[in-house]
Amino acid sequence: MHTKNSIPTRREIEHIGIYTPGKPVEEVKRELGLQDVIKLASNENPNGCSPLAKEAIILELSHTALYPESTAPELTQKLASKLGVDQACIITGNGSDEIIHLLTRSYIRAGDEAIMADVTFSRYETNVQIEGGVTVTVPLIDGAHDLEGMLRAINHRTRMIFVCNPNNPTGTIVGEQELFSFIQKVPPHVILVIDEAYYEYVQDSDYLQTLPHLHQYANLVVLRTFSKIHGLAALRIGYGIMHPSLVQSLMKVKEPFNTNRLAQAAAIAALDDTEFVNSCARLNDEGRTYLQQEITRIGLTHFPSHANFLMIHLNRSGNDVFQALLAEGVIVRSGSLLGYPETIRVSIGTMEENTAFIQALEKVLGA
Known part of the structure; x- marks a missing residue:
């Protein structure tokens, strides 16, 4: 029985890391024993598909x-x-x-x-x-x-x-x-x-x-x-x-x-459902505006986003805030994985999800 792999990989991939996607909802539920979890980590469409x-x-x-x-x-x-x-x-x-x-x-x-x-x-x-x-x-x-x-x-x-x-x-x-x-x-x-x-x-x-x-x-x-x-x-x-x-x-x-x-x-x-696409764009714009206003109210800043996510500056460890939000049942993306260690990236969700995120963020920051 072979106990150790001695077969070398190609030199080009020796130092390449494995891609880390946003945590799946199912994984967080299992790990933390939570019933209600919202995922705002992978820039997915919260309205589903057409x-x-x-x-x-x-x-x-x-x-x-x-x-x-x-x-x-x-x-x-x-x-x-x-x-x-x-x-x-x-x-x-x-x-x-x-x-x-x-x-x-x-x-x-x-x-x-x-x-x-x-x-x-x-x-x-x-x-x-x-x-x-x-x-x-x-x-x-x-x-x-x-x-x-x-x-x-x-x-x-x-x-x-x-x-x-x-x-x-x-x-x-x-x-x-x-x-x-x-x-x-x-x-x-x-x-x-x-x-x-x-x-x-x-x-x-x-x-x-x-x-x-x-x-x-x-x-x-x-x-x-x-x-x-x-x-x-x-x-x-x-x-x-x-x-x-x-x-x-x-x-x-x-x-x-x-x-x-x-x-x-x-x-x-x-491609036939332009009404769905236009609706998603409008809802995203509304959600993004809401989050920008709430983030400013809390006293934080963010990059000017034109997409379906926001990168928020925290002036503290993004990973710590990510972990704390996880415990509240909110999955975001830690900036430590994205080149900005004192940030988190949050996808624009439904208005209900956006509100839940802001409440959880205020709780985490207050703690």
Whole structure:
């Protein structure tokens, strides 16, 4: 019997940590013996998904013995029509994070550099490092991307740049003209990935609509997802919009059946329910405004968020507050895992959940 594993892993993954998601409700109930727990940790849609998506899932259940279509042609065709782009410009993925994986798998070579913010979505860094690439991080300015600093970081080894807009975990955006100027200045041989996972939540008019510029910049990639405002996080379905030549490269390295039948059917139906999306955006805006006002009343500050979450400055250990809130049955995200150790990130919930969070936070801070 072998008592010790002496098989070495690839050098590139030796120092990579395991991704830590927000704690599941079921786990907290088991660990703490609580009956009522609310989860505001993973930027999920508290309103669920569209009734049309639910109906589509039920109908598709009769086909679970059959493999899905490999390229999700019906979904890509519908997305192309809705977004005003050519169908050849779209690739679907097992969440938009799979598109990140496909991009680095296709284009990052050992020693290549990828520029990103410090702090931003952690999977950019992980996927670059898995392929043997080197991450170059540029500190945020007041929680927002320093695009000028990112331009200065470009050199002959730069292969890819990531801009998360709105940024996770801070929720900030970069201005329309600032981002367009950045797109113009990035060298054409460098792939520029703009992650718009929270696109539908943005209410600010000073936000660049990137898709009209795809035809002019062949190095531009835009990522979006059905996990957030469409409420399909459990089904893992996202997509990338980019030049057809990039799509063809990614198709070579993607798994044959990377998006399942239920996810494809639900996403197609979700695109028809604009009323649901608009309602979710409005409710999120109301909830975000409420939390911002309450946080200010308590005497705390936060980054100016344009997404479905807020990052709150505590002037004390975010992990301690996270643990204390957990005991109150409220799951948030500790900033210690997100690069800001004296913060917590809280997702916008229903108004009932938002109120419960504020009550628990005041209790925890008072204690």
